[in-house]
Every structure is written in structure tokens, then in C-alpha cells.
Amino acid sequence: MKEPVTEQPVLPPAQGEDEHLSIALANSAIALPGGLTVDLLGTPEQSNQWLTERGLAPVDAGMREMCASQLRSLREQIRSLFASHASGLPAHPTAITAVNDAMTRVPTAPLLQWDDRTGPYRTIPHPTTAMVDHALATLAADAADLLTGPDAARLTACGSTPCNRFLLRHGRRHWCSTRCGDRARAARAYARRSAAH
Structure with missing residues (x-):
């Protein structure tokens, strides 16, 4: 397996990324021709930037590797759910558990704590962790809403190898970008020419 590419590819968002942050998250690991991959969440700084660009974190959140790793892990579980849905296969139970755990991890109120000297008090978790x-x-909630909502029937994987991005199908379009559509059409044309000879 080749090393991940660090520079970001110039790819437009796939259809549906603007409406569903979970599709954008799933597409933050991009397979490129030649076995290369680009991970937009590869470092804590990149993860912080990705969250900031989507209004989910301040610029100076101070993301650490543990938090970036949690984000990458959720991405893989959401990708698993999307792949299962797109191929009509049952979802892996650990993917469902991971999404449910992420949705229920956030307390709706400051939690009760107990100090042996001063007694009970209420507090919120560490700001970055929170x-x-x-x-x-x-x-996770966006992924659950997508999979159970009206757009679920349109969720599909890009039809151009080796692309691994997901999109909401619009009409007959099965590609996440013009680049992938061009590559798929070129491969079909090559296959027709090869079969004719």
C-alpha cells in the first residue's frame, strides 16, 4: 500500500455533501488512481480545519490526536453503513453501535460530579472533548437522518474505480465528480475498442 498523499486533491464536493455533513465526512478519505489516498483528517490540525470549515469547531480548538482518531474512527463506521446501504447488504452491528454511541455521548446538561471534600457539584466536560x-x-445524527430519511434511496457509491466517495444520485448520474465520470466513460470506450479487436 502506498503512502497517503498529504496535499488535498482539487475535487469538488460530491452531490449531497453540502446537505449532509456525514457524506462529507465519509468522503474525507479519498482514493486516487495509482493506489494513492488522501486523508483530509490525517493529522489533528487537518481534523480541526475540516471541522472548522463545517462550523463544528472553532479555529483554535487545539485538537489532539486522540480526538482526531475518534473522528477518523466514526468516519470508517459511517462509510461502512453507507457501503452496506448502497449495496443492499446488512449493516455491521459495530457500525450501528458506533453511530449510536456518538449520538448519545453528548450530555444535555452539566453532569453531576462528587468531590470527597466539597461534596456534589455539576460540570461540563473538558472544552475540547465536549x-x-x-x-x-x-x-452521527446526520448519518442516521440520511439513512432513515427521504434521501436514503439516492445514497450511492461513486461508480468510477478506484474512487471511494459517496454521493446522492441525481437522475442517472453515478459519479461524484466530472473527473470520475470522464474516467468511467474513457474506461468503457477503451473496453469497447479492445473487444472489437
Whole structure:
């Protein structure tokens, strides 16, 4: 397996990423021709930037590797759910559990704590942890809403190899970008020419 590419590819958002943050999250690991991959969440800084660009974190959140790892892990579980849905296969139970855990991790009120010397008090978690938990809950809830809502029938995987992005199908379009559509059409044309000879 080749090393991940660090620079971001120039790809437009796939159809549906603007409406569903969970599709954007699923598409933050991009397979490129030649076995290359680009991980937009590869470092804590990249993860922080990705969340900031979507209004889920402040610029100076101070994301650490543990939090970035949680985001990447949720991405893989959502990708698993989307792939199962797009191919009409049962979902892996751990993916469902991960999404449900992310949605229920965020407390709706300050939690009760107990100090042995001063007694009971209420507190919210560490600000960065709370921010990440909130972002994970938002992304997980969006995935659950997508899979159970009216757009679920349109959710599909890009039809161009090796692309691994998801999109909401619009009409007959099965590609996440013009680049992938061009590559798929070129492959079909090549296959027709090869078969004719």
C-alpha cells in the first residue's frame, strides 16, 4: 500500500455533501488512481480545519490526536453503513453501535460530579472533548437522518474505480465528480475498442 498523499486533491464536493455533513465526512478519505489516498483528517490540525470549515469547531480548538482518531474512527463506521446501504447488504452491528454511541455521548446538561471534600457539584466536560463529542454527535445524527430519511434511496457509491466517495444520485448520474465520470466513460470506450479487436 502506498503512502497517503498529504496535499488535498482539487475535487469538488460530491452531490449531497453540502446537505449532509456525514457524506462529507465519509468522503474525507479519498482514493486516487495509482493506489494513492488522501486523508483530509490525517493529522489533528487537518481534523480541526475540516471541522472548522463545517462550523463544528472553532479555529483554535487545539485538537489532539486522540480526538482526531475518534473522528477518523466514526468516519470508517459511517462509510461502512453507507457501503452496506448502497449495496443492499446488512449493516455491521459495530457500525450501528458506533453511530449510536456518538449520538448519545453528548450530555444535555452539566453532569453531576462528587468531590470527597466539597461534596456534589455539576460540570461540563473538558472544552475540547465536549466540542469533539458534539461534532461526533452531529455527524452521527446526520448519518442516521440520511439513512432513515427521504434521501436514503439516492445514497450511492461513486461508480468510477478506484474512487471511494459517496454521493446522492441525481437522475442517472453515478459519479461524484466530472473527473470520475470522464474516467468511467474513457474506461468503457477503451473496453469497447479492445473487444472489437
